[in-house]
Every structure is written in C-alpha cells, then in structure tokens.
Amino acid sequence: MSENNSIQTYDPVTGQPVVQPAAENPQAAPAAGPKKVRVGFIFLAIVPMVVLIAIQTMAQIPFMIMSVLKVYNEGIPIDLTDAYELGIFITQDFMENYAEYAYLIYSVIGLIVFIIWYYKGFVKKSPKVKLGQIFGLRSVLAVVGTVVGLVLFLNAAFVIVYQIAPKVIEDYNQLMEDAGIGVDSIAMIIYAIILGPILEELCFRGVTYGILKKANLKPGFVIAISAVLFGIMHMNLVQGVYAAVLGLLLGFLRYKYRSVIITITTHILFNIAGTFGEIGLEELGIMDNDGFTLILGGFALFLLVFVIVLVNNDKKAESQALEA
Numbered sequence: 396m397s398e399n400n401s402i403q404t405y406d407p408v409t410g411q412p413v414v415q416p417a418a419e420n421p422q423a424a425p426a427a428g429p430k431k432v433r434v435g436f437i438f439l440a441i442v443p444m445v446v447l448i449a450i451q452t453m454a455q456i457p458f459m460i461m462s463v464l465k466v467y468n469e470g471i472p473i474d475l476t477d478a479y480e481l482g483i484f485i486t487q488d489f490m491e492n493y494a495e496y497a498y499l500i501y502s503v504i505g506l507i508v509f510i511i512w513y514y515k516g517f518v519k520k521s522p523k524v525k526l527g528q529i530f531g532l533r534s535v536l537a538v539v540g541t542v543v544g545l546v547l548f549l550n551a552a553f554v555i556v557y558q559i560a561p562k563v564i565e566d567y568n569q570l571m572e573d574a575g576i577g578v579d580s581i582a583m584i585i586y587a588i589i590l591g592p593i594l595e596e597l598c599f600r601g602v603t604y605g606i607l608k609k610a611n612l613k614p615g616f617v618i619a620i621s622a623v624l625f626g627i628m629h630m631n632l633v634q635g636v637y638a639a640v641l642g643l644l645l646g647f648l649r650y651k652y653r654s655v656i657i658t659i660t661t662h663i664l665f666n667i668a669g670t671f672g673e674i675g676l677e678e679l680g681i682m683d684n685d686g687f688t689l690i691l692g693g694f695a696l697f698l699l700v701f702v703i704v705l706v707n708n709d710k711k712a713e714s715q716a717l718e719a
Contacts, residue, residue, distance in 0.1 A: 436610035437620070443512075443602040444624050447505060447594070454501035458493035459485060495582035502590035509597040513655075517605035524654045533709040534652060537702050541644050542664045544698035546672060549637050551692020554685045556633075567633040588670055592662035599625045599642065600649040600658045618646030641665065647703070651712035 462485045489497075557564040599621050607617040622642030626635040645658040706712050 430611040432612060433610045436606055437612070440603050440606040440610070440620065441624065443509070443598045443606070444628050446508065447598050447628065450505045450508065451501045454504065455489070455497045458497045459489055461493060462488040495580050495586070498586045499582055499590070502586055502594050505594045506590065506597070509594060509602060513597050513601040513605070516602065524652075524656075526656070528711060529652050529654050529657050531709070531711050533705050534657060534711060537648065537706050537709070538657065538661045538664065540698050540702040540705070541648070541661055542668050544695040544702060545641060545644060545665060546668045547691045547695035548699065549640075551689050551695065552637070554688050554692075563633060567631065570631060571634075584670070588663060588666045592666055593659055595625070595628075596645070596655050596659045596662055599628075600645055601655045604646065604649060614650050618643060618650060622646050644699070644702075648706065651706050651709070 465488060466481070466484065553564060603621045603624060604617060607620055610617075612620070622639045622645075625642035626639030629635045629638045641662075645661060648661060649655060649658050
C-alpha cells in the first residue's frame with residue numbers, strides 16, 4: 396500500500412501497474428463522524444463580553460471620581476455614612492454631567508478594539524460577502540419586519556408584565572430615566588442609535604459568534620448562547636430579557652446572511668424605533684390604549700413568523716459557505 400493509502404495492482408492483459416484509489420478500497424478508513432464539541436471555545440466566548448464591560452467601566456471611573464470629589468469640595472449636604480444616599484447622588488451627578496462623555500469614550504475605544512479583533516480574527520482570511528449577496532427585496536423586508544414586529548411585540552409584553560408585576564416595569568422605567576439615555580442630548584443620541592449598536596454587533600454577532608462557531612456547535616446553539624450573553628451584558632432583568640430576544644433574531648439573520656452588516660443595520664433601526672417610534676406612538680395615543688397595544692402585539696407575532704419564513708426562502712440566504 397502506498398503512502399496515500401491507494402492499492403497497486405497489475406493489469407492482467409498489459410501487465411502494467413494500475414493504481415486503485417483508496418476510496419474504492421474496502422479497507423479504507425471510514426468517513427469522519429460529527430465534529431467533537433470544543434468546550435474550551437464555549438468558555439472563551441465569554442471573554443468579548445467581559446472585555447466590553449471592562450472598557451465601559453474604565454471609561455466611567457474617571458468621571459465617577461469627579462462626582463465623588465464634587466461631594467467633598469463643594470460641601471454638598473449628604474450623609475456620607477449613608478452609602479445608599481451617597482451612591483444615588485454620585486450616580487445622578489455622573490448621569491447629569493458626565494455620562495455622555497463616558498459613553499462616547501467607551502464606544503470609541505470599544506470600536507477600535509472590536510474592529511481590529513473581528514477583522515484580524517474572523518474576516519481577514521475569510522471569503523468576503525458583497526452587499527449584493529446580502530441585501531435584496533426579501534432581506535430588506537426581513538429587516539423592516541424584524542424591527543416593527545419586535546417593537547410592537549415588546550410594547551405588548553410590557554403591558555402584560557405591568558399587569559402581573561407593576562413594580563418590575565416601574566423600576567425599569569426609573570432605571571432608564573436615571574441612565575440618561577434620552578433624546579435631549581445629541582451625543583447620547585449618536586451613542587444610542589449608531590455607535591452602541593455597531594459596537595454591540597461587532598462584539599456579539601461578530602467576535603462572540605465567531606468564537607462559538609469554532610466550538611463546533613450547531614447553529615442554533617451558537618445563536619442562542621450569543622443572545623444570552625448579549626442579554627447578560629445589559630445587567631438588568633427587563634432589558635436583559637428583551638435584549639436576549641433581540642439577540643436571537645439578530646443571530647438568525649447573522650447565520651442566514653453570513654454577515655454582521657445586516658445585523659448592524661437591523662440593530663440601528665431597532666434603536667431608532669425604540670428612541671423615536673415610542674414618542675410617535677404616544678403622540679398618537681396608541682400607548683394609552685392597552686387593548687390596542689395587545690392587538691398589535693398579536694399582529695407582531697405573525698409578522699415575526701413571516702420574517703422567519705421569508706428569510707428561510709430567500710435564495711440570498713441559502714449558501715452558508717461565505718462569511719463576512
């Protein structure tokens with residue numbers, strides 16, 4: 396037997412050697428089975444989230460220190476022995492005076508880190524997916540349907556949860572108000588609807604997704620784990636749950652269209668709808684009518700199912716060979 400596992404025989408007529416391919420050899424090695432799951436990569440997939448949180452924390456610490464110094468230098472009447480009261484003041488002062496700078500610094504540093512990480516680790520040596528291979532009528536409809544369907548579904552879910560556990564929603568609304576991510580600051584708008592979504596997609600549908608693929612997991616597990624990590628990163632129950640739901644849909648689009656470009660687009664549009672769309676619904680009086688909100692939520696479920704069917708039947712989403 397030769398080194399390439401082929402068998403050498405001789406033609407009975409000519410006497411010349413004939414090489415029989417190994418595939419025709421009944422003693423050839425059997426075909427390889429399913430790839431073994433590489434558990435180490437599953438744990439490694441947590442690292443991008445940890446790095447993202449670390450960058451955010453480091454960007455906030457200098458400004459938090461400035462708020463602490465303000466307490467001592469200006470003699471603000473606060474009981475310094477009351478840790479809760481002191482913490483509330485520092486947080487409020489940070490949000491009112493420094494949050495926009497901290498978020499911009501965080502997003503810029505984060506984008507530099509994750510663009511390099513994603514490009515060097517997962518894009519540079521992979522075949523490129525052109526925009527024409529991603530965007531078409533079906534994929535555009537899928538993006539719009541995902542955004543509209545999810546916004547309407549979440550509004551209905553909030554109504555249901557408020558009826559069951561009102562304090563959960565009240566605490567969440569207070570948290571969002573304290574966070575200062577509103578429409579009253581140009582810097583925060585830029586962060587909330589552009590920089591933040593791009594950074595999060597590079598982290599979770601880019602680097603994290605790429606690491607999980609190396610674990611030899613089935614696509615469903617890759618999508619689910621990256622979505623759960625995306626939810627955990629938000630570090631509060633309500634936002635974590637709906638971020639995980641958003642992550643599942645974004646992961647599905649990422650898998651089908653092989654690119655973070657479509658997930659970045661969807662995430663940006665979702666945040667725009669969440670920032671400005673709710674204001675429009677309130678002005679129309681729709682948010683004041685719980686019954687109508689629930690009806691729209693039911694319609695949203697059908698819309699999201701339609702999106703899944705639409706994407707599954709999109710020829711642009713058929714090939715999984717390319718990555719971008």
